[in-house]
Amino acid sequence: MxxxxxPVLHSHLPxxxxxxxxxxxxxxxxxxxxxxxxxPLLIKMKDMVDGNIDFxxxxxxxxxxLEMFSDEYLTAQYLKHLDKLIExxxxxxxxxxxDRDFLPAACFYNNKFREIKSFFIDFLNYNVLNGYRYFRDxxxxxxxxxxxxxxxxxxxxxxxxxVEVQIKVAVxxxxxxxxxxxxxxxxxxxxxxxxxxxxxxxxxxxFFFLDSHGLMNGRPTPKYSVYAxxxxxxxxxxFGRDPESSKQVWDSSEGxxxxxxxxxxxxxxxxxxxxxxxxxxISPDGIRTFTGLKYYRITGSTDIKEPYDPVAAHKKAFEHAxxxxxxxxxxxxxxxxxxxxPPVVVSPYDAELFGHWWFEGPDFLYRLFCExxxxxxxxxxxxxxxxxxxxxxxxxxPSPSSWGYEGYYDVWLNSENDWIYxxxxxxxxxxxxxxxxxxxxxxxxxxRVLDQLTxxxxxxxxxxxxxxxxxxxxxxxxxxxxxxxxxxxNKLVDAFRTNTIDTxxxxxxxxxxxxxxxxDFRVYASKYDS
Amino acid sequence: MFxxxxxxxxxxxxxxxxxxxxxxxxxxxxxxxxxxxxxxxxEPIGSDDKNNSVFGTQEIPKGYNIDTIVVMPVNAxxxxxxxxxxxxxxxxxxxxxxxxxxxxIIKISERDSRKEVCSFEIKERIGKNxxxxxxxxxxxxxxxxxxxxxxxxxxxxxxxxxxxSPEIAGTGEEIWMExxxxxxxxxxxxxSEDTHDMASPPSKTIMKRPEQGxxxxxxxxx
Numbered sequence: 111m112x113x114x115x116x117p118v119l120h121s122h123l124p125x126x127x128x129x130x131x132x133x134x135x136x137x138x139x140x141x142x143x144x145x146x147x148x149x150p151l152l153i154k155m156k157d158m159v160d161g162n163i164d165f166x167x168x169x170x171x172x173x174x175x176l177e178m179f180s181d182e183y184l185t186a187q188y189l190k191h192l193d194k195l196i197e198x199x200x201x202x203x204x205x206x207x208x209d210r211d212f213l214p215a216a217c218f219y220n221n222k223f224r225e226i227k228s229f230f231i232d233f234l235n236y237n238v239l240n241g242y243r244y245f246r247d248x249x250x251x252x253x254x255x256x257x258x259x260x261x262x263x264x265x266x267x268x269x270x271x272x273v274e275v276q277i278k279v280a281v282x283x284x285x286x287x288x289x290x291x292x293x294x295x296x297x298x299x300x301x302x303x304x305x306x307x308x309x310x311x312x313x314x315x316x317f318f319f320l321d322s323h324g325l326m327n328g329r330p331t332p333k334y335s336v337y338a339x340x341x342x343x344x345x346x347x348x349f350g351r352d353p354e355s356s357k358q359v360w361d362s363s364e365g366x367x368x369x370x371x372x373x374x375x376x377x378x379x380x381x382x383x384x385x386x387x388x389x390x391x392i393s394p395d396g397i398r399t400f401t402g403l404k405y406y407r408i409t410g411s412t413d414i415k416e417p418y419d420p421v422a423a424h425k426k427a428f429e430h431a432x433x434x435x436x437x438x439x440x441x442x443x444x445x446x447x448x449x450x451x452p453p454v455v456v457s458p459y460d461a462e463l464f465g466h467w468w469f470e471g472p473d474f475l476y477r478l479f480c481e482x483x484x485x486x487x488x489x490x491x492x493x494x495x496x497x498x499x500x501x502x503x504x505x506x507x508p509s510p511s512s513w514g515y516e517g518y519y520d521v522w523l524n525s526e527n528d529w530i531y532x533x534x535x536x537x538x539x540x541x542x543x544x545x546x547x548x549x550x551x552x553x554x555x556x557x558r559v560l561d562q563l564t565x566x567x568x569x570x571x572x573x574x575x576x577x578x579x580x581x582x583x584x585x586x587x588x589x590x591x592x593x594x595x596x597x598x599x600n601k602l603v604d605a606f607r608t609n610t611i612d613t614x615x616x617x618x619x620x621x622x623x624x625x626x627x628x629x630d631f632r633v634y635a636s637k638y639d640s
Numbered sequence: 641m642f643x644x645x646x647x648x649x650x651x652x653x654x655x656x657x658x659x660x661x662x663x664x665x666x667x668x669x670x671x672x673x674x675x676x677x678x679x680x681x682x683e684p685i686g687s688d689d690k691n692n693s694v695f696g697t698q699e700i701p702k703g704y705n706i707d708t709i710v711v712m713p714v715n716a717x718x719x720x721x722x723x724x725x726x727x728x729x730x731x732x733x734x735x736x737x738x739x740x741x742x743x744x745i746i747k748i749s750e751r752d753s754r755k756e757v758c759s760f761e762i763k764e765r766i767g768k769n770x771x772x773x774x775x776x777x778x779x780x781x782x783x784x785x786x787x788x789x790x791x792x793x794x795x796x797x798x799x800x801x802x803x804x805s806p807e808i809a810g811t812g813e814e815i816w817m818e819x820x821x822x823x824x825x826x827x828x829x830x831x832s833e834d835t836h837d838m839a840s841p842p843s844k845t846i847m848k849r850p851e852q853g854x855x856x857x858x859x860x861x862x
Contacts (some may be wrong), residue, residue, distance in 0.1 A: 150682040268710050304777075324709045333814060412698050510713065510777045518715035528768060531712065544856050596700045600721060 111454065111600060112170055113337075113442030114491045115482070116349065117475075118168045118319065118458035120296050122260055124574040124591075125174035125625045129183055133394050136587060140178055140536050141191040144238060145402065147227050147465035152241035156233070158263075165250055165479040166490040169461070170240060170296035172256040173283040174572070177625045179238045180287065186545040192230070195402055196221045198391045202379070202403060205387075211417040212312050217406045218420050219524065223402075239287060246288070252492035254282040254294035255315075255417055259625070261476035262522040263572035272538040272571070273306070275633050277566065279315045279626060286628065293494045294318060298573050299514035299522065300458070302352070307342035317347035317493045319458055324511030325350035329521065329613065332506050337445050337453035339497070340506045347497055348508055354441060355457040358434060366375075366434075367468035370408045375467060377406040399510040404469075427470040430475035454496055458513075462595040530570075534594045537567045540603060545635035555613065559606045560631035562619050563599055570595035598623070703766040709798045711748070711771075711782045719775060721746065721782050722768040725796060732754075733786065733795050742786035744795075751779040760794075 116146050123143055127135035169271035178184050199220035206213040226438045234240045247252045256574050257263060258279035266272040277295075284292045294317040296309060302324050310318060322336050325348060333341050336350030336491050380392050380401040392399045406415035407423065438455060464471030484489055491499075514521035523531070541563055551557050570592055578588035598619055620627075709723040723746065734742065748771055757769040757773050757780060771780070785794040 265712055266710070330814070345817060345819060347819075458742065497819070501820050502816055505815040505817045516715060519713060520715055520718075523712060523714050523720055528720055528722070531710070531720075532703070532708075532724070532768075533700065535708075535710060536706065593698075593700050597698055599703065 111489055112439060112446055112487050113452040113489075114170060114454040115438060115488050116454060116456045116491055117586070118170065118296070118350040118456065119151070119461035119464065120170045120256070120458060120574070121461035122256065122298075122570045123175055123292075123462075124625075125178060125179070125259065125569060127184060127622060129622060131466075135393055135395050135397070135399060137187060138191065138399070139186065140184060141188050142392070142402065143462050143466055144188060144230075145192065145223070145226050145521075146469070147462050147472075148235065148238050149229055149241075150398055150465045150521075151236070151461070151475070152214055152238070152245070153225070153229055154472045154476040155245050156428065157476060159245070159248060159250065163480055163483045164490075165483070166492050166495070167251045168254060168294070168492050169242065169251050170190065171239075171279050171459070172255050172260050172296075173258050174625060176239065176258065176283055176287045181624070182412070185236055186215070189227075189230075190639060194225065196227065196242045196368050198339075198379075199223055199399060205514075212405050214514050215418050215420070216403070219403050233274055243288065244266070252293070252494055252620055253284075253288060254296055254493075255280045255292040256296045257298040257573075257577075258283065259568045259572045260298040261568075262519070262573040262576065263297065263298055263302055263306060264301050264519055265523055266511075266534065266633050267303060267305070267540065268570060269538040270309075270540065270543050271542050271636065272534075272539070274309055274312075275564075276568075277309055277315070278633055279405070281313045281315075282628075283626060296458075299577075300324070301511070301522075301573075302508055303510050303601060304471055304504065306342045307348075311346050313345045315346060317349060319349050319351065319456065320497065320508055321351050321513040322353050322425075323517050324348075324432065324508050325506070325508035327511070328506040329509075330506060333504055334449055334453070337449065337455065338451065338500070338503060339350065339454070339493075339506050340508070343505060347493070347503065349360050349454070349456045349493060351458055351513070352455045355434070355438065355455055356585060358437065359457075359459060359463070365593065366430040366465070366474065368408065368424055369430070370410050371403055373423060373469040374406045374408045375404065375469070377404055377415055379403045380404070383437070405425075419423060421631070423470050424473055425511060427474040428477045431474050431481055434478055434486075435481040435485070438484075442488055445572040451500060478604045480572070492600060521580050522573055524580060526582070526585070527576040527602060530576060530592050533592075534567075534571055537570065537596070537599050541567055541631070541634045542636065544603070544606070545633075546637065547631055549635050549637065554605065556610055557631070558616060558620070559602050559611055562604050562616060562623070563606075564631045565623050565625055566595045566599040566602065566619070569625060595623075673776065677839045702737055707796050709746070709782050709784055711780045711798050713777050713780075714770070717774050717778045717782050719748075719773065720768065720797075721748070721771060722763070723782070723784060723796075724766045725784055726765070728789060728797060730786075733793070737786070737788050737793055739786075739788055742788060745785055745787055745792065747783045747792060748773070748786060749781055749783075750775065753778075760801040 123139050126134075126136045126139060128137060131491065155165070171331075199216060201471070203213065203220060206216050207237065218371075227406070230236065230238075242251065246253050259274040259276070261276050263273050263276060266276065279293070281291060291314050293315070295315050297306070297318050299323050300319060301318055302318075310336045323456040325332055325336050325340065327339070332338070332350075336352055339349045339369075341347055357364065359367070362368075378400045379405075380388060381398050385396075388401070389396070391401050398634075405418055407418045407437075409415045424552055441455065444451055464475060480486060510519075511517055512519060544560060546564070548556070548560060551560065575588040575592045578584040602616070602619075668817045692808070703724045705726055706724055707729045709725075710844065711719050713810065715717050722795055725744070725821050729743075744762045746762055746769075748757040749755060750757060757775070758771065760769070762784075773780075782798040783794050784796045785792045
């Protein structure tokens with residue numbers, strides 16, 4: 111055995127729920143991710159268990175995702191979405207008749223959507239979380255947590271309570287959904303600042319992950335680079351991201367997902383087909399959207415695309431799995447010669463890369479685990495298993511870092527999004543003050559207002575909004591969401607202070623922004639911990 | 641309208657992914673730097689409002705009628721500062737100093753060394769700026785004040801966050817720790833992994849306690 115491999119899939123979407131609309135485009139982020147990533151990955155896990163293929167995956171599931179998976183309204187909407195997809199794929203089979211180029215793909219999608227629906231209902235019992243629980247109970251996956259609403263923690267630190275609450279609520283949410291406390295955390299955006307390890311330790315977190323430079327720029331430089339975890343001075347283990355295995359998958363020019371045989375993400379019947387024909391399956395306001403039916407392969411840097419061939423694509427995924435396996439073997443042999451213990455290679459990816467962006471990604475993972483199981487030259491392992499095997503590690507002070515562009519905080523703090531922070535900081539200060547003053551509040555309505563204030567603040571703190579403002583592609587929605595939560599917060603504070611609470615407004619917010627229904631505002635009080 | 645989650649990558653050629661999240665097509669054209677006072681680039685709050693038209697007439701407040709100044713790191717070479725100062729605080733300080741009016745100054749310095757980084761005049765009570773300075777994440781402190789007879793009289797100082805972590809002083813000596821779950825203990829080990837002495841707690845000379853903040857996880861011998 112040459113070494114250990116820790117694959118980490120970070121699963122996250124911001125909390126998006128718009129019951130005020132029959133159709134809301136941004137809710138489809140969740141539906142697409144369930145159909146294209148989460149369920150296909152779970153199906154592959156089941157295939158491995160059924161085929162007696164050993165595997166280990168570390169999966170972070172963020173609290174907003176946990177809450178959305180368990181939301182009845184969103185579940186009903188997802189089933190409607192799935193039925194529409196099945197209907198469209200059937201319509202496509204009829205339309206394509208004996209078209210040799212595209213009929214096989216239409217049939218492929220029809221089978222796939224039916225399989226997903228069947229799996230969702232029969233195996234998952236209408237909740238994706240049941241799948242994760244199942245494989246966790248088998249010891250195949252380790253589920254870790256994340257910030258309560260995936261906030262960029264280094265930029266909330268002006269109010270330490272804000273950071274503590276993000277961790278505390280995340281741990282509570284994990285407990286609620288999984289019946290135990292998390293051992294580890296995926297820090298939102300992999301963002302670390304000095305002092306964060308102490309807060310993690312206070313909430314029972316045993317390990318977290320850093321981008322490579324967060325470890326390598328630490329003091330002192332770690333003896334084993336990123337190929338063994340370290341402990342911070344507060345005794346929390348930090349695993350560093352391996353740049354080599356990341357590059358093989360993520361790299362914009364050399365990464366596997368860009369292979370010409372793979373499915374082209376952009377060519378979708380939602381944009382390609384006649385408007386009147388496709389109208390029932392796109393946004394009701396006439397805006398063309400992705401449907402999930404994509405008939406072309408990447409082909410190359412050309413607009414003239416060739417038909418997608420699922421068989422050729424799957425063959426390529428197998429080749430890439432063999433290549434990845436062989437590269438890790440070489441890497442571990444090289445590293446092993448320099449170390450007095452087997453190296454551990456940590457490969458974190460956004461889960462949504464697998465299946466959503468890279469359609470063949472789940473198949474790649476399946477093939478890779480088959481290779482690992484067959485050859486036994488490396489061992490897939492979870493962080494907890496590794497730490498139990500190797501409890502002794504070097505102590506270093508990690509460096510502030512993130513996995514964003516340039517490696518620090520630039521993506522979440524720049525001229526496009528810096529306006530949000532004065533509001534987020536003011537809201538956190540205000541809530542802490544209110545929580546302290548009204549800790550013993552007994553009026554039910556006033557308690558509910560304070561609880562909803564906490565939800566509005568947590569939702570405003572999501573790092574996704576700042577991220578999307580930077581990328582400028584969802585600026586309108588992300589700015590709107592931020593402003594909405596700021597306005598809701600201020601309106602509720604005014605009503606609370608003047609005792610003019612509009613219960614209809616409160617009830618609406620409780621229904622719409624319903625994340626963490628068990629939340630207690632007192633978590634924001636400084637005396638809460640004592 | 642945007643088309644899917646994390647749409648950044650969608651602007652790339654088909655099938656190609658980004659290795660780092662949040663990369664932009666072109667570098668940010670941010671111009672704020674810590675420059676001499678007369679050349680400072682000042683960007684008052686509210687200039688982003690053009691991006692926020694979707695919310696119709698419901699505007700978020702530009703400020704909260706509070707006194708605050710905050711410095712946050714962006715990267716090793718850049719910090720961001722925003723502030724809000726009320727008439728109440730300003731007027732009371734002016735009365736104390738017995739002056740009618742004065743220009744407002746923001747002074748930035750390193751928290752630990754107290755070395756002054758830069759200062760600049762501000763015209764607005766609510767504003768923001770970027771400070772270009774190679775701080776390497778060493779905490780900076782910002783202070784708003786006024787000049788009286790060439791002397792800086794402080795009005796408001798930024799909060800010092802985050803609290804410092806315990807850290808290892810740069811002796812080059814390796815420290816190892818063993819944590820065994822369920823046994824409730826941590827063993828500190830000095831020296832290299834191969835030559836460790838399990839009975840030895842870390843040398844006090846190679847560890848230092850922060851001035852404030854978390855403190856140590858106390859070593860426990862098995």
